[in-house]
Amino acid sequence: MKYSQATNYALHTMLHIVSLPSGTTLGLQQLAEIQALSPTYLSKILTKLVKAGLIESTPGVHGGYKLVKPKEEVSFLDVIQAIEGTASLFHCGAGLQHDSCVIQHVMKDAEARLESYLQERKLVEFAHQSEDWLKRLEQQPV
Amino acid sequence: MKYSQATNYALHTMLHIVSLPSGTTLGLQQLAEIQALSPTYLSKILTKLVKAGLIESTPGVHGGYKLVKPKEEVSFLDVIQAIEGTASLFHCGAGLQHDSCVIQHVMKDAEARLESYLQERKLVEFAHQSEDWLKRLEQQPV
């Protein structure tokens, strides 16, 4: 069991977007360049974040991505679930049981602990980490 | 991200083994039958549990599987890690960072919470759930 690479990219990308001055946008090209990724691939990941309601995109000349909600509200869990989905980690296959399975109940509780913690932690806690990148971008503007 | 089906089988199988009277063994055929699985496939799963030091196997006429440690010591985490391995859920690919990545740090903490909970919960809590199956097996002995 592992989180996908896409989740890794999504978290790093969101860290950069959260670090933007309010209202500012950041372009796909720049985000892809920072992480050494193909833009079209990163686009697929970001589209999931758009559909999850975390960011919004505007095409066109000075388009890009920007936050929808206040940056303080963006949790790790929000980003992770946007990419990985919300299906439960464990599902007891045994036909009859399914609901009555005690094992499943424990696993569900464990997952709840995990999610609760990831909901508490917000990306904005580490926004300063991304400032270097953003300053470098300002110095060589488009 | 999901736990594998094999983990599901392993947990259910261990629940049965934990429910055995001390010293008693349970055969591969019976365990496979209960869960409607091919014996050879289940064997591969159980071999992992053997190598992890949770159970031991004896071939031969009245062979089967039995616990190594006291039943009270077998946690959910023990079984899960025997099947899934102990690699971390999340690994920041970004070359330089790897250790300094703040995202990875949060993810590691989250995982620690998950594992801590699964370590606390023991399979023996639900041993009684398996009694029905075991009694039925006694009534039609080999």
Next chain:
DNA sequence: AAATTACAGACTCACTTTATCTATAATAGA
């Protein structure tokens, strides 16, 4: 109208999961 930007779909490649089948090794009991 044109340049710029994000989006969608089809496709590929490699790896993992979930098995199945066959053959082999080890043990207990006659």
Next chain:
DNA sequence: TCTATTATAGATAAAGTGAGTCTGTAATTT
């Protein structure tokens, strides 16, 4: 020691998932 019984290892295969590329399309600003 022979034999039945049981677990194990190896080869194989089908299906699914993850990761990524390429090409083309839609939308917006100037």
